[in-house]
Amino acid sequence: MIRLHDVNKTYPGAVPLHVLKGINLEIRKGELVSIMGASGSGKSTLLNILGILDNYDSGEYFLNGTLIKDLGENRAAEFRNRMIGFVFQSFNLINYKNALENVALPLFYQGVSRKKRNTLAMEQLERMGLADRATHLPGELSGGQKQRVAIARALVTNPDIILADEPTGALDSRTSADVMDIFKTLNRDTGMTTVIVTHDPNVGAQTDRIIRISDGKIITEA
């Protein structure tokens, strides 16, 4: 599903910063993996590249067989919209839109009709057990509920992969466990390829495989 071959990334500057030093990585369809590393290890940059949020300088990145390289803003937006479901540490819900509208937003950018959008969004909310919270604003939801809304939003476009950036970072341990359960269930039941970036060993331990990154290189791919 994901294949990286000798991916390099350097941030230009007075002192150019070589953050990714020839990353080779393969994640198969249906895997639940975690990427772990200290801050400054290049973990975030790798996530940005996997999520088509940023470009890389050399190498190749295939996502579901498509070469993702040097895309224009519009193509990148389209690929992100259709292939990737994002889950963020701070949920990143739009605070003046209610749960249903937040979940439906990616479909809005696909040009899906309002009615269909709301139906699909409602299905995802039901799946997350939040049907009764559909009209609540994010401010009226608990952390766990917010993250479940965010997961519903990630799933609504039926993406190829879920990319989660520290999805439990802002949650207490109990809620963290609930959220991890959701990821595991999703992965087990629907075979959703899921990549979780984390520095929490407990989260890493619950995934099929831990990819460790340090100083811009992958050190273990156990």
Next chain:
Amino acid sequence: MRDLLDEIMQALRHNRLRTALTGLSVSWGIFMLIVLLGLAGATLRNFEENVSSDSSAKISVWAGQTSRPYKGNREGRRIHLRPADIATLKEQHKEFVSDVSSIIYCNYQELSGGSESVSAGPEGVSAGFIGRQRFTKLMAGRDINAHDIAASAKIMIIPESYAKTLFPDIDPAHAIGRRVSYAGLSFLIVGIHDGRWDRSVYIPFTTAMMLVENKDALGSMEVALKNVSTMEDGEAAEEGITRTLASVHDFDPDDSSALWISNSFTQAMQGRKAGSILQLAVWILGLLTLLTGIVGISNIMFVSVRERTHEIGIRRAIGARPRSILTQILAESVAITVLFGYIGIVLGTAFVQLLAFFLKESDGMSEPAVSLGMAFQVTAVLVVAGALAGLFPALRALKVKPVEALRDE
């Protein structure tokens, strides 16, 4: 479209106070524009009404005195316009002269009707003369017509005050059909004019000709023009009349004191030009006022884009194309501008109506009013203004990278 509107409404509602405060400056700008346009329009309409009721396509000529010697005549010679000049002008300038008329002033003599009498010096005028007057209008009866002129009819139009004096027992309007005597002749009253500013007694020009002793001298002439549309036409007509009269009366056509000429046509043209300059000035003033509002909106959109950097990043991350972001910011800006602009239009219109109510009786201005066309123009201005205000903030929003979504607030 509806989705876009929803998006806009949500975003605006989210920042209600800020939106309202900014919008107020636009409302104010539009309010000023509308009020200024309304007042300027009223002034211009007033001018137009005067010009048209004054039958602007005419040139008035008064006889003067030469200021230089010409063809053996000494300077200081008095020029006398003659009835024959009327025919000459009509004959020689068929292309632009539609009619030539003159006013003949008769001596003051007793004008009596019934048992009462007044002293009056009737003015001999051409057909339709009263209808062309600015300072009075017919209250009852009819104007002098071509038939009266042709027949030298002994008819008369008198001001209301004379009707009251001469026939104290009846309503002034009922004086029509009564007879009065002047200079030993019996005249039929055919019309009453209001005479608030102008207390003249009018009789047909040809009738007056019979009454005056020096039948050969006209005080003034009025040339009605046709086929004139430009400033040049008007000046050429004036030039032609001057040359013809100069050759008939043997004076230097360049002698500016031999004739006194008032060219209402070119004056009206100049007036209209001044009017359009006034209108332009008002638009410029109004737009400058509006500019303050636009700068405000632009500013607030910048703040909005900055505050929503994270939100825009999220939208980009989940698949918003740059164009969607651009459209949204522009649309928000246009929405604020148009919404508050219309508030300004409504308040401005109300204010203009209020002014109209109080100015109803004043003479310097017609009723100020806001026309539909003006509302359309202002709407166009608003949309353009809104788009302009949103343009730079929207371009700034385009620079927001989707990676922003990952940055923690």
